[in-house]
Amino acid sequence: MNILSLVIKNILYKPLNSFLCILLIALGVGIISLLSHTQIQLNDTFTRNASKTDIVVGAKGSPLQLILSSIFHIDSPTGNISLKEAEKLKKNPLIASAIPLSYGDNYAGFRIVGTRYEYLELYGAEISEGKLWAGVYEAVIGEEVAKKLNLKIGDEFASAHGFMEGGEVHDDEQYIVVGILKPSYSVLDQLILTSLESVWEAHEHLAHEEESKGEAIKDETHEHEELHLHDDKESHDHKKSHDHEDEDNHAHHHEEDDRQITALLLKIRNPIGLMQIPRQINKNTQMQAASPLFEVGRLMNLSDQALKMIEMIAYLIMLVAGLSVFISLYNNLKNRKGEMALMRVYGASRKQLVYMLILEALILSAIGFIAGLILSRLGLWVVNFYINSTIPAQYSGFHFIIQEFWLLLMALAIALTAALLPAVNAFQLNISKTLQND
Amino acid sequence: MIQVKSLQFEYPKGPRFSFPDFSVDTKDHLLILGKSGIGKTTLLHILAGILPSSKGNVMINETTISQLSATQLDCFRANHMGVVFQKARFIQSLSLLENFQLAAYLAGNKYKKKHYSDLLHTLNMADYLQKRPSQLSEGQQQRASIAMALVNQPSVLLTDEPTSSLDDENCEQVMKIFKELCETHGTTLIIITHDQRIKSHFNNVLTL
Numbered sequence: 001m002n003i004l005s006l007v008i009k010n011i012l013y014k015p016l017n018s019f020l021c022i023l024l025i026a027l028g029v030g031i032i033s034l035l036s037h038t039q040i041q042l043n044d045t046f047t048r049n050a051s052k053t054d055i056v057v058g059a060k061g062s063p064l065q066l067i068l069s070s071i072f073h074i075d076s077p078t079g080n081i082s083l084k085e086a087e088k089l090k091k092n093p094l095i096a097s098a099i100p101l102s103y104g105d106n107y108a109g110f111r112i113v114g115t116r117y118e119y120l121e122l123y124g125a126e127i128s129e130g131k132l133w134a135g136v137y138e139a140v141i142g143e144e145v146a147k148k149l150n151l152k153i154g155d156e157f158a159s160a161h162g163f164m165e166g167g168e169v170h171d172d173e174q175y176i177v178v179g180i181l182k183p184s185y186s187v188l189d190q191l192i193l194t195s196l197e198s199v200w201e202a203h204e205h206l207a208h209e210e211e212s213k214g215e216a217i218k219d220e221t222h223e224h225e226e227l228h229l230h231d232d233k234e235s236h237d238h239k240k241s242h243d244h245e246d247e248d249n250h251a252h253h254h255e256e257d258d259r260q261i262t263a264l265l266l267k268i269r270n271p272i273g274l275m276q277i278p279r280q281i282n283k284n285t286q287m288q289a290a291s292p293l294f295e296v297g298r299l300m301n302l303s304d305q306a307l308k309m310i311e312m313i314a315y316l317i318m319l320v321a322g323l324s325v326f327i328s329l330y331n332n333l334k335n336r337k338g339e340m341a342l343m344r345v346y347g348a349s350r351k352q353l354v355y356m357l358i359l360e361a362l363i364l365s366a367i368g369f370i371a372g373l374i375l376s377r378l379g380l381w382v383v384n385f386y387i388n389s390t391i392p393a394q395y396s397g398f399h400f401i402i403q404e405f406w407l408l409l410m411a412l413a414i415a416l417t418a419a420l421l422p423a424v425n426a427f428q429l430n431i432s433k434t435l436q437n438d
Numbered sequence: 439m440i441q442v443k444s445l446q447f448e449y450p451k452g453p454r455f456s457f458p459d460f461s462v463d464t465k466d467h468l469l470i471l472g473k474s475g476i477g478k479t480t481l482l483h484i485l486a487g488i489l490p491s492s493k494g495n496v497m498i499n500e501t502t503i504s505q506l507s508a509t510q511l512d513c514f515r516a517n518h519m520g521v522v523f524q525k526a527r528f529i530q531s532l533s534l535l536e537n538f539q540l541a542a543y544l545a546g547n548k549y550k551k552k553h554y555s556d557l558l559h560t561l562n563m564a565d566y567l568q569k570r571p572s573q574l575s576e577g578q579q580q581r582a583s584i585a586m587a588l589v590n591q592p593s594v595l596l597t598d599e600p601t602s603s604l605d606d607e608n609c610e611q612v613m614k615i616f617k618e619l620c621e622t623h624g625t626t627l628i629i630i631t632h633d634q635r636i637k638s639h640f641n642n643v644l645t646l
Contacts, residue, residue, distance in 0.1 A: 001539035006529070013531030342527045345488060347516020347544040349509060432489040435523065436479055
């Protein structure tokens with residue numbers, strides 16, 4: 001039996017009191033820690049994906065929407081742009097690379113993106129199984145897609161129009177999984193990648209179907225026609241064969257000029273280009289250019305404000321927690337004055353009583369702190385579970401961050417402050433008077 | 439063993455007490471009788487070293503307790519004094535055994551469990567070692583508090599009205615226990631009380 005075990009017995013003797021203290025500290029610590037992790041995670045995810053691309057070119061509209069849809073694949077695209085016009089940009093010597101993306105379909109909620117192999121290189125993604133797409137309707141799937149949908153090489157699936165599950169299914173043509181990517185902890189983990197031609201072809205099929213449905217949807221059909229490139233599967237190498245004749249009666253003789261893409265990801269050679277090119281594009285073309293880093297920065301600023309607000313509430317909870325530790329200790333002090341006097345009679349020094357009270361406060365807040373960390377890890381796990389379906393994160397959150405060290409110091413400081421007045425009272429305890437009155 | 443000389447105590451803005459000189463030999467008993475309000479508890483607290491006297495001095499085992507520093511006094515109290523209060527006092531969150539162990543720890547002593555169970559055994563309470571104080575009756579609590587006071591084998595046992603809340607039967611029993619225990623442990627016993635029932639047990643009686 002020593003002071004430490006006495007303190008533990010005292011804490012256990014009033015379980016509800018102790019539980020309330022611990023709960024309040026745990027809530028405060030948990031919320032602040034969770035917020036810090038979430039902030040880091042968002043920053044990490046956004047910058048990891050956004051920093052690979054200098055400028056995104058897409059249809060006119062909201063630049064934020066363009067970035068969200070083309071970089072993170074979490075919003076609808078602003079529209080389509082002409083491939084021909086987009087490719088013209090490549091002639092600009094300031095542009096190091098340009099990766100076309102064409103998207104608008106999904107399978108089971110995962111977006112199907114038609115692109116070139118450079119898109120994989122952009123995120124350093126590698127094939128873990130199978131091979132890269134070669135022919136039309138060959139798809140390479142991200143690691144998360146494979147895991148969540150349990151897709152294997154050779155599996156077939158039909159794409160659906162739009163980005164939500166349950167869109168109109170293009171069930172004539174089945175995609176076939178030819179490759180699965182290693183996790184790259186980028187947006188690619190959540191995507192189904194294929195050639196531009198596959199996407200164009202899928203939409204052409206849809207166009208055919210709709211056309212045959214009748215006059216009423218002709219306008220709509222026209223839109224889809226513009227996405228169309230080939231009827232012929234063998235001619236997926238679009239550069240070569242374009243003088244084909246359709247086998248069916250719907251003669252869609254599209255020129256290469258009519259082909260459309262959804263966005264073009266640009267890598268710029270130098271800072272001058274970074275200034276000039278967006279201006280040129282926005283001024284001289286029907287397209288718009290947006291900077292991922294700039295838009296993400298704006299978004300982060302907005303979310304930071306909201307997070308700050310929640311953080312304030314969490315600090316308030318911490319304050320109340322400190323108050324509750326104080327009240328609990330102070331009440332105990334009143335109830336335990338007689339016990340402390342008894343301890344003094346048995347030879348306990350003033351210091352030992354002070355030590356006892358401070359130890360009790362420290363143990364309560366330390367347990368609260370640990371419980372808070374566990375709470376925040378559980379929270380992160382839940383948050384990640386939901387966020388992961390839209391934004392992939394490498395961030396597991398199960399490590400410690402510097403903010404948590406400050407939180408620990410703060411929890412301990414609160415404990416010490418709460419123990420201060422009771423400790424002073426214990427130090428000044430009048431043994432004789434207490435024994436006579438109590 | 440215990441010598442009290444020209445002892446006075448004055449409460450700030452309160453009553454002033456002068457106590458007669460007296461001395462008690464080692465292993466002897468002394469009964470201090472007095473009416474309420476005459477300063478019995480004050481005297482006990484001064485003897486126990488938890489209240490400094492205003493004037494005069496108390497010598498216990500050749501040590502003048504008013505000359506000890508606060509730390510020395512804590513230590514002296516722990517090792518030489520056992521105090522039994524009018525109302526039995528324990529740490530409520532601890533079992534009897536843990537209370538005894540805490541008392542030993544505070545005095546810097548360490549005993550085997552047998553030491554504690556032997557103490558309770560002599561009080562016919564051997565089965566109560568693991569019980570919480572709140573699980574005991576008042577009489578049992580009083581007896582257990584005597585055991586606790588004896589944990590560190592003090593040379594002086596000071597008791598404050600130990601029998602006032604007990605019926606005649608329990609009163610007799612407790613007095614018997616005191617005498618037996620003090621004999622076996624060689625403890626000097628001072629009982630401060632207004633309870634005239636126990637007068638017959640003592641040769642040495644001091645009336646305030």
